[in-house]
Amino acid sequence: MRKGQQGFTLIEIAIVLVIIGLLLGGVLKGQELIQNARVRNIISQQDGIKAAFFGFQDRYRGIPGDYTKDNAKINIPGASDTCGGDGNSLIDSSAESLCSWYHLTKAGFITGNYTGTGDKATTANSPSNPFGGLMELIFDGNYYSATATEKNSSVHNIKTGINIPSVVLAEVDRKIDDGSPITGGLRFTAFGSADAKCVIGKDDAQTWDISGTQAVCGGASLF
Numbered sequence: 001m002r003k004g005q006q007g008f009t010l011i012e013i014a015i016v017l018v019i020i021g022l023l024l025g026g027v028l029k030g031q032e033l034i035q036n037a038r039v040r041n042i043i044s045q046q047d048g049i050k051a052a053f054f055g056f057q058d059r060y061r062g063i064p065g066d067y068t069k070d071n072a073k074i075n076i077p078g079a080s081d082t083c084g085g086d087g088n089s090l091i092d093s094s095a096e097s098l099c100s101w102y103h104l105t106k107a108g109f110i111t112g113n114y115t116g117t118g119d120k121a122t123t124a125n126s127p128s129n130p131f132g133g134l135m136e137l138i139f140d141g142n143y144y145s146a147t148a149t150e151k152n153s154s155v156h157n158i159k160t161g162i163n164i165p166s167v168v169l170a171e172v173d174r175k176i177d178d179g180s181p182i183t184g185g186l187r188f189t190a191f192g193s194a195d196a197k198c199v200i201g202k203d204d205a206q207t208w209d210i211s212g213t214q215a216v217c218g219g220a221s222l223f
Helices: 010-060 069-075 094-106 166-176
Strands: 136-140 155-159 186-188 219-222
Touching: 010 094, 010 155, 010 166, 094 136, 166 186, 166 219
Parallel strands: none
Antiparallel strands: 136 155, 155 219, 186 219
16 A cells, blocks of 8 residues: 655745745845945945046146147146147036046046047947946036926036936935935936936926836936
8 A cells, every 4th residue: 555645844844935035035135235336336436526527627727628638738647639628617518528538537537548539428438337328527407407497507417327227326316415316416317318217206296216117217416
């Protein structure tokens, strides 16, 4: 006579459930650590560029990218008359924006080897964020605002570049600013064809979409 097949005991099932719980907990903790590292990386990158901008301004009494070709060739070690601006103290064109990275690297304020030339941003003339989106340093009003009077009000700002998930930008905003994509020093921007769905709500009640579904987002750090 054949014995009936025995099932798992409650203890065995409990052990399996505990192991599964530990594995899931480890995966979730790992994802949290990765996201926190990305948040810190973006914050550090933005802070570093701001410090470089002001360091250049203090040393050369000019603005990177806007600094004239002649001045760059004479005063910046290793720089040529590859590019330069009109000297009006504003990075107010795409050409000056691309040139700003050239000036900052040649002056030793940031790392990289950018050409300073081109009609649009590429990996050859612009740095990238941790998600591969190309950045921009410029004087413009291409960012979201809460009030009509502030819309299109131009200031110097650093575009983070796209491909940053909205949940990451929301966390960056909470850590360094007010948590809102339409007020404070960090805003949502459509630069680089960022998806407007990264921000939800209407008018002055807009917030970052933290559902985890929006991945083609970007921000602008105003200063």
